[in-house]
Amino acid sequence: MYQSARAVMLNAPIAKVWDMVGDFHGLPKFHPLIKETKRENGGLWRRDMFAGVDAGSLEERLHYSDRAKCYSYRSLNAGGGAWPIDSYFGKFKVWSRGPERTGVLWSAQMIPTDPEAGADSLTAQLVENQTVGLSGLVDHFGGAPLPVPEHAYAASAIAHLNTTPDQVWSFVGDFFQIADWITIVGTVKKVSNGRRFVKLKDADQIDVETELFRDDAARTLSYDSRLEPDSSYPCDDYIANLKVWPRADGTAGLVWSGQFTPTNPDDEATINTVSDMMASEYRASLEGLVQQFGGNMVSNQAKPSQQPLAVSV
CATH class of the missing domain: 3.30.530.20 (START domain)
Incomplete structure (x- = not known):
């Protein structure tokens, strides 16, 4: 319910990919919709400033594991506070698919303020954000889309x-x-x-x-x-x-x-x-x-x- 996931395979070793994806403040390096990230609260929070949009999404990094190559984060004001949701969580996972191949999974979930109002447009925005961001990684490293199982984890x-x-x-x-x-x-x-x-x-x-x-x-x-x-x-x-x-x-x-x-x-x-x-x-x-x-x-x-x-x- 109100969840999405997208994945790609990249033509690069896992160390290089994690160096970029695992940087909590590094979204502007590959995400074409995010022009800059501002550090707040000593770097524990980031404010993602989207190109062409004044409002910034303030997000807090949660669980981070360099060993497992994953981290999760919570949005404190998803969509700059414009989305009708109570909470939003996102996750990145990077894993090896061979010496020169790396998978990247980006998943997200949210709680709508009114679960009976429908969330097709919100889910579509989640999918678009993930699609564009991961496309930026493919443009940078080369690679291809990976199919995501129907259950979306x-x-x-x-x-x-x-x-x-x-x-x-x-x-x-x-x-x-x-x-x-x-x-x-x-x-x-x-x-x-x-x-x-x-x-x-x-x-x-x-x-x-x-x-x-x-x-x-x-x-x-x-x-x-x-x-x-x-x-x-x-x-x-x-x-x-x-x-x-x-x-x-x-x-x-x-x-x-x-x-x-x-x-x-x-x-x-x-x-x-x-x-x-x-x-x-x-x-x-x-x-x-x-x-x-x-x-x-x-x-x-x-x-x-x-x-x-x-x-x-």
Whole structure:
């Protein structure tokens, strides 16, 4: 839901590509729509100034791994504050496809302020931004588009619940009480404000999860998961979002969505397995809330087209 991903293969070794892509402030080096990036907050934030547009998008770098060649970031005012969304997260992943070949994956996800208003135009803007930016890399290094799997490394589930949005939010919005409704969670330990250890049922796996963004007025939260080294999930990065909104009849809508960065973007079989696990977990948990509050599950929105990039090589 409201997610996109694009990828290219470049004719250059991974060290050269990561030197450019991994520079949080280096978008103007390859993205033709961004004329400059201004450093703010000691370099932890960047303000992307788009060519021909006065408004700048202020963004904060989050998880960064030189070893895994990936990083994620959060927009503090997506589209210069012009987009009707509550939050936005983007991710870059670079991986080797041989001595002189490198893959680059750029994915993004967002939470719309009104999930029932439709987001075709917003999704189209995500896709265009990724397409143009990655085309700039192809122009610089040479290369070709890579097809992106239909699932786009993501899953989502939506439910309409026969109770008020405030009641739903008081239940699912408690960051430390997820064992009450997420079916696979066994126990949760509060480490600090906004940080928890999550132990899954029937498993030794422990996930370290951090609240990245919270807006109680908008009934929205986002969190990431840092998996333990022996985790069965082959992911470098995972960010998920919860959003509760008021429907026209006074009842509540709830969407749980998430997107991950695969450790090996070429391993489509494993990626499909992880996506299916996410989708199953999301749906089972929301079905439990439907049983508790009444209501119904809603079919997931159609995913955006994941055709290869239309760039010349």
